[in-house]
Amino acid sequence: MKSAFVTVGTTSFDDLILCVSARENLQIFRSLGYNRLVLQIGRGKVVPEPFSTESFTLDVYRYKESLKEDLQQADLVISHAGAGSCLETLEKGKPLVVVVNEKLMNNHQLELAKQLYKEGYLFYCTCSTLPGLLQSMDLPTLKCYPPGQPEKFSAFLDKVVGLQK
Amino acid sequence: MVWVLILAVAGATAVVFILRLWIVLRFQNVTPRESLGLLIVAGSGGHTTEILRLVGSLSGAYSPRHYVIADSDEMSANKINSFEFTRADRDSSPEYIKYYIHRIPRSREVQQPWLSTVFTTLRSMWLSFPLVQRIKPDLVLCNGPGTCIPICVSALLLGILGIKKVIIVYVESICRVETLSLSGKILLHLSDYFIVQWPALKEKYPKSVYLGRIV
Numbered sequence: 343m344k345s346a347f348v349t350v351g352t353t354s355f356d357d358l359i360l361c362v363s364a365r366e367n368l369q370i371f372r373s374l375g376y377n378r379l380v381l382q383i384g385r386g387k388v389v390p391e392p393f394s395t396e397s398f399t400l401d402v403y404r405y406k407e408s409l410k411e412d413l414q415q416a417d418l419v420i421s422h423a424g425a426g427s428c429l430e431t432l433e434k435g436k437p438l439v440v441v442v443n444e445k446l447m448n449n450h451q452l453e454l455a456k457q458l459y460k461e462g463y464l465f466y467c468t469c470s471t472l473p474g475l476l477q478s479m480d481l482p483t484l485k486c487y488p489p490g491q492p493e494k495f496s497a498f499l500d501k502v503v504g505l506q507k
Numbered sequence: 508m509v510w511v512l513i514l515a516v517a518g519a520t521a522v523v524f525i526l527r528l529w530i531v532l533r534f535q536n537v538t539p540r541e542s543l544g545l546l547i548v549a550g551s552g553g554h555t556t557e558i559l560r561l562v563g564s565l566s567g568a569y570s571p572r573h574y575v576i577a578d579s580d581e582m583s584a585n586k587i588n589s590f591e592f593t594r595a596d597r598d599s600s601p602e603y604i605k606y607y608i609h610r611i612p613r614s615r616e617v618q619q620p621w622l623s624t625v626f627t628t629l630r631s632m633w634l635s636f637p638l639v640q641r642i643k644p645d646l647v648l649c650n651g652p653g654t655c656i657p658i659c660v661s662a663l664l665l666g667i668l669g670i671k672k673v674i675i676v677y678v679e680s681i682c683r684v685e686t687l688s689l690s691g692k693i694l695l696h697l698s699d700y701f702i703v704q705w706p707a708l709k710e711k712y713p714k715s716v717y718l719g720r721i722v
Contacts, residue, residue, distance in 0.1 A: 425680065425682045426553040429722070453685055456684070490721050491719060493564050494721055495718060498716070503540070503674060504537040504539040505541070505543065506540065
């Protein structure tokens with residue numbers, strides 16, 4: 343069972359949901375060998391109709407207490423550019439495609455997506471270029487993401503505040 | 508005549524204020540200590556996740572921990588409770604259990620117009636100062652949500668008024684690779700330690716501290 347997980351975090355990203363659930367794009371997923379697509383739609387207004395056939399299942403929901411399980415089961419994650427979604431996915435070692443929401447003004451999330459793409463940890467695109475990217479991308483070329491090191495922060499802080507052990 | 512007097516007093520007060528601010532910002536004595544009261548500003552969504560990762564790396568000496576969240580932010584309250592319970596379980600040390608959650612009105616909603624933001628921020632200031640004054644933390648830790656501005660300004664005021672010198676530590680979000688957030692730009696020169704997570708920012712703002720990616 344090869345599955346793809348689409349997540350928009352706590353935001354609404356109707357363009358992405360419309361894009362991935364469009365018939366021609368569902369066909370692309372099928373042709374790439376996926377037989378399950380899970381859509382976490384957050385605050386979005388677009389709610390695709392879930393369905394389940396012998397060869398393909400589409401699941402749709404708004405929120406879950408934790409996305410851990412869906413991330414764990416996914417073979418591919420397609421996410422909005424929120425840092426939380428990106429980092430959680432990368433830390434689980436899952437291939438990640440970040441879709442940038444062009445309708446968001448002053449899009450600071452873009453900086454992180456671009457940087458992580460430059461360093462080879464994920465692919466990124468817009469809704470219009472997503473179908474093309476899905477068909478052309480080479481997932482094994484993605485590098486493994488080393489987690490952050492908060493212990494450096496605590497060492498620094500202990501020193502500057504004069505904490506005695 | 509009265510106007511001259513009023514102007515003179517106002518002028519003198521302003522001078523004293525600025526002088527005090529300069530003294531508070533300039534002098535960072537490192538007094539050795541065994542524990543540190545923390546005030547942590549938790550903004551919405553990712554901000555809370557990032558700050559909890561930072562707090563999670565700190566030892567039990569950082570206690571008590573006072574969390575300040577926006578009053579509409581139930582998700583952050585849940586994350587904080589969850590974090591603290593897990594930590595208390597793991598550490599099984601009674602001191603670590605001391606934490607409190609305080610709520611203040613948001614300084615600014617996402618995409619709120621800037622003019623009204625001035626008023627809502629002033630309102631947040633009016634409510635933040637008594638809170639910070641009551642808690643008198645040793646250190647304020649924040650990472651960028653608008654909620655942190657009134658809190659940090661209140662902490663600065665505590666120093667300026669000679670009540671207590673509060674260490675202000677600002678950690679810019681990992682999302683900020685090339686540019687600072689608005690809170691970052693404001694607090695760059697008002698914080699004691701300004702930590703960035705990408706080298707481009709360290710280059711642009713040499714005053715900042717760069718420790719690599721810490722969340």
